Amino acid sequence: MFKPYSALALAQHALSPERPWPRAWRAPEPKSSYDAIIIGGGGHGLATAYYLAKNHGMRNVAVLERAYIGSGNVGRNTTLIRSNYVIDGNTQFFEHSLKLWEGLSHELNFNCMVSHRGQIVLATSPVQLDTYARRGNIMRLNGIDAELLDRGQVMALLPYLDYSKDARWPIWGGILQGRAGSVRHDAVAWGYARAADTLGVDIIENCEVEGFIMDEGKAVGVETSRGRILGGKIGIAVAGHSSHVAKMAGLSLPIESHILQAFVTEPVKPMVHHVVSWGAELFYLSQSDKGGMVFGGHIDGFNTYTQRGQFPRIQTVAECAVSLLPFMSKLRLLRHWGGIMDMTPDGSPFICRTDIRNLYFNGGWCYQGFKATPASGWTFAHTIAHDEEHELNRCYALDRFEKGRELDDYGIGNWTYKQ
C-alpha cells in the first residue's frame, strides 16, 4: 500500500544516485474544508491522523503544524518506552501502546529502530525494592513482563554502577521490564507522517492555528496563518501549548507548561546495554546507537514556554549521574536541550471530548508522552471518529478531578512537582 522502502529500492537508489528519493510526504496547499482537522503535527497528531484514515476510513483529514514536522517534543524526547504502571487505566493503556510499538516498523514500512533492550529501575533501599515487588506483581497480573532483581543480578547486568562500601546510593536490587526500551524518535514522526500522507491525509507545515470558528456553540473550523479552514471535527494535540490553544476556544485546563531538559555526552564504545533509571530523582540513562549517554531527570520546576533550561537542574542531574554511575564523571557533555511539557495535577494525560461539541482534546502528557504515541493516536482517533471514548482512554477525561477519579500513579498527591 505504501511506497515501499525495501532492500531492493535501497540498492536501486545506490546504483543510480542521479534519481533522488521522492519526498516522503506531499506539501499540499490547505483545502477550504476537511472532515477532521488535527492541530499539532507532533507524534500524537500524526498518529491520530494515521489511525483516523487506517482504522476509521476518514481520509479527508488535515494535520496543521505551526512549524515543521519533528520540531516539537517528538524530536526532543529521550525515546524511552515501557509499560510498568500500577494504576488500572494507565496499566492497560501503556501496555496497548507497547504492543503497538512492537509491530510499528512493519506497519508503517519505516524503520523506527524499536529496540527492546529492557529497562532496569534501581532500588537503593529495601523499602524501594518492596514497592517494586508490588509493582511487578501488578504488572504480571495484567500479563505484562516484569522481573525482580536482587543486588547480585543487577551487578551481573550493570557492572559499571557504584557497588563500593560507601556508595552514595547502595544498590539493593531492581526491577526489569525486558520489553521496555528505546525507539528512534524522529523516525516515528516521519513514519507516521509518510503513512498518513499515503492514505490521503494532508500534512500542512508552517500553519499556525490562531483561533477557532464557532457556530451555535459548536467548533466548525480554525483561523490559521494560512487562512481559514473548516473542519467537521477538530482535535487539539499541541503538547506544551495545550492551554494556549484551548484558551482560543474558551477552555481552561488543569495544566501548567514546564520545561524538561535532556543531555547527551560525547560518544563512547557500547557499554550500557539497557535503559537504567532511578525513581527517586526521576533519573534515567541509556546509550544511543551513536554511543552517547542520553540522560535526564526532573523538570526545572516553574512554568515557562521558553525552551531554555536553568543551570541548577543541569547540576542536580549531573550529580545524580556521577553518584550512580561513576564513569560519567569522565565524559564530556556534548549537548543539552529542553522541551515544553504540559504538566497535570496527577501526572496522567487527557484524551477526551470537551464541553464544546466537535472539539476534542489530547494533552497533559507530562514526562510520558513519547511511549504513549501509538496508543494515544489510536484511542484519540477512535474518540474523534465515534464521538465517544474507547474503553482504553475512558479514564483520561478532563473532569476526573471533579469526580474523584484521579490517576496518581506515584501515589504522592497533586501537583507533586510544586511541593
Add this chain to the structure above:
Amino acid sequence: MRIPCPHCGERDVSEFRYGGDATKTRPKHGEGDLKAWHDYYFLFDNPKGPHTEYWQHVLGCRHWFKLSRNTATNEIGEAS
C-alpha cells in the same frame, strides 16, 4: 535566571521555590461549592506571556512574595 527578592536583593533561581499563579482568589473557608474549589485548585490560566506568580526565598530569608515574569521569555519584572 536571577530573581530579585524584595528583602535580600537579586539571587540565583536555585535559592527559590516556585509557588504558582498569584492572581487566583481562594474561596473563603466554608464557602464556595465543590466546583469553585475545583476551579481554584485545579484550573490554571497558564498564559504564554506576562504572569504574576508566587515565589519563596527558601534558601534565604524565607519570605513569600509576588513576582511578575514573562513566561514566553523568562524576562523578570517587579517583585513585591
